[in-house]
Amino acid sequence: MNSFKDIFETYNWDETKASIYAKTSDDVERALASEIRTLEDFKALVSPAAAPYLEQMAAISQQLTLKRFGKVIQMYIPLYLSNECKNICTYCGFSYDNKVKRKTLSPMEIMQEVSVIKNMGYDHVLLVTGEDNENVHVDYFKKVLDLLCPHFAHISMEVQPLDLEDYQQLTPYGLNTVLVYQETYHKEDYKKHHPKGKKTNFDYRLETPDRLGQAGIHKMGLGVLIGLEDWRTDCFFTALHLNYLEKKYWQSKYSLSFPRLRPFSGGLEPKVEMNNRELVQLICAYRIFNQEVELSISTRESPNFRNNIIKLGITNISAGSKTNPGGYAVERESLEQFEISDERSPEQIAQMIIEQGYEPVWKDWDNSLAQSIC
Amino acid sequence: MLTIADKTFKSRLFTGTGKFSSSILMEEALLASGSELVTVALKRVDMKNNDQDDLLMRLKYPHINLFPNTSGVRNAKEAVFAAQLARETLETNWIKLEIHPDPKYLMPDPIETLKATEELAKLGFIVLPYIHADPVLCKRLEDAGTSAVMPLGSPIGSNKGLKTIDFLEIIISQSNVPVIVDAGIGSPSDAAWAMEIGADAVLVNTAIAVSGNPVQMAKAFKMAVEAGRMAYEAKLALPATHAVASSPLTCFLDE
Numbered sequence: 001m002n003s004f005k006d007i008f009e010t011y012n013w014d015e016t017k018a019s020i021y022a023k024t025s026d027d028v029e030r031a032l033a034s035e036i037r038t039l040e041d042f043k044a045l046v047s048p049a050a051a052p053y054l055e056q057m058a059a060i061s062q063q064l065t066l067k068r069f070g071k072v073i074q075m076y077i078p079l080y081l082s083n084e085c086k087n088i089c090t091y092c093g094f095s096y097d098n099k100v101k102r103k104t105l106s107p108m109e110i111m112q113e114v115s116v117i118k119n120m121g122y123d124h125v126l127l128v129t130g131e132d133n134e135n136v137h138v139d140y141f142k143k144v145l146d147l148l149c150p151h152f153a154h155i156s157m158e159v160q161p162l163d164l165e166d167y168q169q170l171t172p173y174g175l176n177t178v179l180v181y182q183e184t185y186h187k188e189d190y191k192k193h194h195p196k197g198k199k200t201n202f203d204y205r206l207e208t209p210d211r212l213g214q215a216g217i218h219k220m221g222l223g224v225l226i227g228l229e230d231w232r233t234d235c236f237f238t239a240l241h242l243n244y245l246e247k248k249y250w251q252s253k254y255s256l257s258f259p260r261l262r263p264f265s266g267g268l269e270p271k272v273e274m275n276n277r278e279l280v281q282l283i284c285a286y287r288i289f290n291q292e293v294e295l296s297i298s299t300r301e302s303p304n305f306r307n308n309i310i311k312l313g314i315t316n317i318s319a320g321s322k323t324n325p326g327g328y329a330v331e332r333e334s335l336e337q338f339e340i341s342d343e344r345s346p347e348q349i350a351q352m353i354i355e356q357g358y359e360p361v362w363k364d365w366d367n368s369l370a371q372s373i374c
Numbered sequence: 375m376l377t378i379a380d381k382t383f384k385s386r387l388f389t390g391t392g393k394f395s396s397s398i399l400m401e402e403a404l405l406a407s408g409s410e411l412v413t414v415a416l417k418r419v420d421m422k423n424n425d426q427d428d429l430l431m432r433l434k435y436p437h438i439n440l441f442p443n444t445s446g447v448r449n450a451k452e453a454v455f456a457a458q459l460a461r462e463t464l465e466t467n468w469i470k471l472e473i474h475p476d477p478k479y480l481m482p483d484p485i486e487t488l489k490a491t492e493e494l495a496k497l498g499f500i501v502l503p504y505i506h507a508d509p510v511l512c513k514r515l516e517d518a519g520t521s522a523v524m525p526l527g528s529p530i531g532s533n534k535g536l537k538t539i540d541f542l543e544i545i546i547s548q549s550n551v552p553v554i555v556d557a558g559i560g561s562p563s564d565a566a567w568a569m570e571i572g573a574d575a576v577l578v579n580t581a582i583a584v585s586g587n588p589v590q591m592a593k594a595f596k597m598a599v600e601a602g603r604m605a606y607e608a609k610l611a612l613p614a615t616h617a618v619a620s621s622p623l624t625c626f627l628d629e
Contacts, residue, residue, distance in 0.1 A: 053460070066584050067531060067532075067533065067580065067584060068531060069393070070392055070393020070394065070395075070580070070583055070584055071393060071394060071583070072392075072393060072394075072395075073393035114455065125585050153417075200596055219477075246478060250475075250476055250478065251448060251475045251476065251477070253477040253478075292477070292478045292479075356394065357395050359394065359395055359396050359397065361418070363417075363418060363419075363420060364415075364417055364418055365417050365446065366416060366417045366421060366446075367418075367450060368421070368455070368456075368459055369416065369417060369444075369446050369447055369455075370452065371451075371452060371455055371458075
């Protein structure tokens with residue numbers, strides 16, 4: 001199968017990194033002045049040389065986002081279904097070697113959670129699990145989708161990578177979007193961070209978006225976990241991946257996330273710190289490079305940062321999130337995957353968005369349009 | 375007056391509901407525009423409780439006709455299903471047929487659009503398809519029973535104006551159904567230009583919603599569309615390329 005792997009393997013991490021750090025202010029100015037930006041332009045925009053141009057980048061990013069998406073921000077919320085996981089990931093609260101109480105929500109428990117989420121006003125939900133193929137598998141997902149489809153206009157999933165046939169089975173049940181983050185495109189470091197479980201297979205994960213494209217998924221989300229490796233290089237590979245996917249699977253939409261490593265009990269300290277200025281640089285660089293991609297910001301970021309970033313390129317935001325299965329109703333005190341930074345309620349976030357001159361949008365899809373079988 | 379199928383319109387400015395910073399502002403802008411046909415994305419509407427939908431409540435005026443669109447569908451089959459859903463939910467058989475399987479540039483799929491138009495026309499819908507400025511496709515859509523055609527001026531949301539001007543002129547010159555320039559109109563002068571070349575109407579959304587003052591911009595578009603139409607009806611003087619003081623090529627005839 002031709003996949004992104006073929007392209008990825010023609011790149012060398014160290015050379016790529018060096019080429020980003022070698023970008024000059026001339027390269028940045030050329031990138032800013034162009035109307036259609038290339039991957040080389042993207043390198044310039046994420047390079048240290050672009051730091052003095054941040055205000056200008058923010059202005060361009062804001063304008064491009066307004067033109068494409070208007071003055072609206074899409075609201076979504078994660079629903080953690082399970083923390084059972086057979087992988088060891090050095091940075092994750094649900095890692096197999098962490099001694100936490102494991103839990104997979106039953107249909108009745110899911111509905112208790114759903115009722116809380118629906119009362120908050122949500123119509124777009126993101127289902128999250130760890131990776132335990134014995135307990136949390138395609139049949140479980142089918143049941144969950146069947147259960148949730150009548151209650152939500154838009155359902156996304158952030159679970160273990162699945163086979164093509166699995167995705168083909170799930171899409172008719174109202175699965176619209178799948179998020180699968182590579183964590184890092186640094187193959188050797190990836191191995192260090194994922195020493196055990198199915199997730200050790202770098203290539204299988206790398207080729208997941210190809211399988212999603214073949215399954216005709218409506219939208220897929222990419223990203224890396226910022227803090228594991230040099231973020232500029234990792235985000236360049238994300239952009240490369242996006243560029244490849246857009247050309248090949250032209251009927252799918254794309255979204256990008258940029259989660260920064262957050263503390264959890266007993267967890268890993270980030271190897272590379274990314275400060276707020278750098279995160280703004282990255283968000284603006286993604287937008288200036290790609291005007292159509294959705295950019296999503298989670299409750300990992302602080303209230304002040306989130307208040308100010310929504311005008312600079314963001315299109316989707318979560319609020320009121322719990323990162324533990326049962327966190328909304330069933331078992332509120334169970335251990336979280338990571339600590340959130342912004343604890344404001346969805347209502348407060350919606351109000352903040354309105355105060356910024358934007359409209360919070362709760363519904364922008366309808367399962368019936370894709371003729372789901374539920 | 376513009377007539378499309380069973381309806382007549384005083385205003386030749388059609389509008390959309392997306393991208394506004396609030397539904398209140400949307401309502402004010404649409405009222406200022408004088409628009410009588412307002413398109414609504416089905417995917418934005420709460421179809422289960424549509425009597426409580428904030429967007430729809432703000433469009434409840436006797437002069438405003440709802441014009442549901444199928445944005446988000448990827449093929450004819452999904453579009454037909456969406457149109458039926460719209461008819462049931464919003465009680466109108468008017469449908470703005472949008473099939474753009476390419477979510478990046480939102481380019482309309484001519485093949486699926488033609489198929490869906492045929493089918494929907496048979497089912498009694500008033501179909502207004504969003505299409506490329508393709509003169510042959512327009513004729514094929516007429517044969518398929520379309521009630522109007524909606525060719526794009528430039529990529530949707532781009533505000534780039536009438537990049538397809540040469541093709542729009544051909545479409546207008548040979549169309550038997552109203553021609554509505556749908557996408558890419560970025561400024562009132564673009565809208566006036568489209569009307570001057572004989573478009574029956576224009577549809578404007580982004581240029582109003584994302585402007586610094588949507589209410590004022592809506593008024594500006596209203597005036598531009600009226601001015602453009604008036605100019606078209608008054609017949610524009612042809613542009614003169616040079617002075618015609620003497621006739622050096624044919625003066626020998628008078629010798």
